[in-house]
Each structure stands twice: as C-alpha cells, then as structure tokens.
Amino acid sequence: MKVVVVSGMVALFVCRFRMQASVMASVLVVSTLMFIGMLGVLSLWDSEHLLASRYFFQGQQRAHLSSAVVKYCQDTSFCIGFGQDTSLMLFPGLLSSEVGFCRKRWGLYETLVLMAGDEKKCCLMGKADEGYSRAALYLPERRRTLSIAGKSQVTGKLYIGSQGVAYTQLRSKFFDGTPIAPSDICRSGETLPPPAPEIIAYVRELFRCATEEWPEAESFGQATFAGPVEYRRIGQEIGTMELAGPYVLCSTDSLYIRGDCRLRGVIIVAGKVCIGSGFQGAVQVFARDAIWLEERVVLQAGSGLWVNGGTPRRSVRLEENCRVEGYIVVAGNTERSESPYAHYYQPASAEVKGLVYIDGIADVQGVVEGSLYAGELYHFAPEGYYADLFCDLSVSRSPGTVYPFLMRGPVERREIK
Secondary structure (H helix, E strand, C coil), X not given: CHHHHHHHHXXXXXXXXXXXXXXXXXXXXXXXXXXXXXXXXXXXXXXXXXXXXXHHHHHHHHHHHHHHHHHHHHCCCCCCCECCEEEEECCCCCHHHEEEEEEEEECCEEEEEEEECCEEEEEEEEECCCCCCCCCEECCCCCCCEEEECCCEEECCEEECXXXXXXXXECCEECCCCCCCHHHEEECCCCCCCECHHHHHHHHHHHHHHCCCCCECCCEEECCCCCCCEEEECCCEECCCEEECCEEEECCCEEEECCCCEEEEEEEEEEEEEECCCCEEEEEEEEEEEEEECCCCEEEXXXXXEECCCCCCCEEEECCCCEEEEEEEECCCCCCCCCCCCCEEECCCCEEEEXXXXXXXXXXXXXXXXXXXXXXXXXXXXXXXXXXXXXCEEEECCXXXXXXXXXXXXXXXXXXX
C-alpha cells in the first residue's frame, strides 16, 4: 500500500514539473514578442521624432530663404556682383541661418538663386520703381500744350513741359475723365531719361550672340535657372514647342511664333517678331526692327518687348485684347521720318502692366498700369493725325507694379515670381 502511495506522489510531482516547463517556454515566447513590440514602438517614436525634426529644420530653412529675399529687396547696402557667389548669415552666431546668393542678369530682369542647407530657391526679380521720377506719365519738354480728350485719366505724377495740359474734345468725344490734380503736375526735362549704359551693353551683347552658330532648338525642354544659359538656333517659325528655363532662342531673320507654342521664361532674339493670336506665355523678345502682337496675346509676368532704334520705322504694335505684364521698350535714334509714324500702337482694348518706354511717337489707348514714358504722343485717325494729344487712355501708377532694370533709379527690388 505504501508503495502505491509513493508511486502516485512521484507521478504527481513529475506531472507538475512538466507543466511548469511548458509555462516557462510560453513566458519566454511572450516576453520576446513583447520586447520586440516595445522595440518597434520605440523605433517608430524615434523615427517620428526624427521626421518631425527634419520637417521643422526644412521649414526653418525655407523661412530663412524667404527672409533672405526680403533683405535682398529692401537692404540697399547689400550688393552682389553678377555671376558671383556670396553668402550672408541672417542671425550672427547661428550657423544654420547662413544663406548663399548668386545673381544673374536675365533680359531686363535679374535671377536670384538662394541656397540654405538642402533647400534652394530661384526668383525672378524686378524693381519697385522705374526710375527717380516715379512718374505715371512722362513727356519731355516740347513747348506745346498736351491735349486730353475722351475717357482719359492720369493717376500719379505727370511730367510735362512748360505749356501744361488742356482738356478738349476729339470729334464728338469730349473730355470725360478726372482732371489731373495741380500737385501731381511736374516739369519734365528736355529729353527722356536714358536707359542705363550697362543695359544698352547687355542688349548689344544679346544681338551679337544671335549671329553665332548654336545647336538647333529642341521641341521640348526644361532647364533650371541655377544652371548655365542655353543658347539655341531657331528658324522662321516656332510651332509645337514647349521650353521653360534659361533658353535664348536666336534668329537673324523674321520670326513667327504660333499661338499654340508654350514658352516660359525664355528670351527670343530676332530681326522681326510676330506673335500669333491666342499665345500665352512668359517671354522677353528682343527685335532689331519690329514686334507685332496679334489678337488675344497674353504675355504673363516677367515678359517684355524691346525694339532697337536702328531704323526710323521701328515699331511695336499691339492688336485687340492683348495684355502685356512686364515692359515695352522702343529705343530711339537721331533719324526722323518725313511724316509722323507711330513707333508704338496700343488699341483701346489692350492693357499693359509695367513700363512702356517709347523713344519716339506713341499712339496709346486702353490701360497702362504702371508708367508711360514717350517722346511724343499722337493720335492717328482715319482723317489724319493729332499731335500732342491722347484720347481714351488710362494711366495709373499702381503700388504693386514691378518694373524692369532700364533706367537709373532707386535700387529697391521686388520679386516677380
């Protein structure tokens, strides 16, 4: 009987021992899984923390880039040479606030490339004022009275000769605008303020480059303004083409740009240029003789039109419903036509936001939001022409307008895009 009892106790002990070993294995497995899970949670928390830190750092660098642009625009003592790399520490002693600068001339604007850490920003820059005059309308001394007729107004400073202004009528159109305040009428000089010599030299170099041999332009391409300028040769017509970036398209002949062409930020240099109906894009066009915009052409911010003064019949002509956001420049010369000729024509449905600078005769209607500089104002009608008169023209100086680098003046800059 005792033997049987002892055997039962041993069996029970062995059974209990086996159960404890099984529980221990389970505990080890569960503990290992919990440990791995905790490591995963810690790793995820650490990764999230690192991502948050990285995101905050990148946001701080982007803020430094924006601050650097503001300082470049407003601080007249901060000067950078063209094509030179320099840097600026926004907050002394804080190494992470260092921003690198590189400035290049691009047409009558500037490109500014900024670098802060891994972040980079490229801006197209213009001026806050067109020149020292800050004029809405500037006409040099002609010792004649300027006549204003129709629905016309000038908002801002009017620089005019000693004979002043008179409000009159053109056919059945009586003056129907707001008279100019006497405090806004200023005396002008004998001539228009001239373009800066460095601008004339830059444009001359553009035309010289146009005569060199360059690779044929591709139909599609996109380059960064942080890289070098890409010169390309083009024929007499631009059709299905999509180019964006620092491209200079060169042609010594007449050039037609079709309306379905897509150009962003490029420069075009040619003899004569015609931009087809419905075109929309951002281009700066430099022509030797003439530029003609067909109907419904929209040149977006950062655009411009320049015609050299090599011929008496140089001209820029806008057709109905055109809009130019940038500049229009017709350079002058000493030759004069036998009869008056409009070196610039703008119809009543057209609009320009920026600077219109015509060293010659301008026939202007519609809207100029910014500044209009003209050697003479004429109105050409079917029955003849009227000298020293404008009709149905609104010139208003807007505080948000961005001007090109053409004339000497205040150096405060403004970001275009």
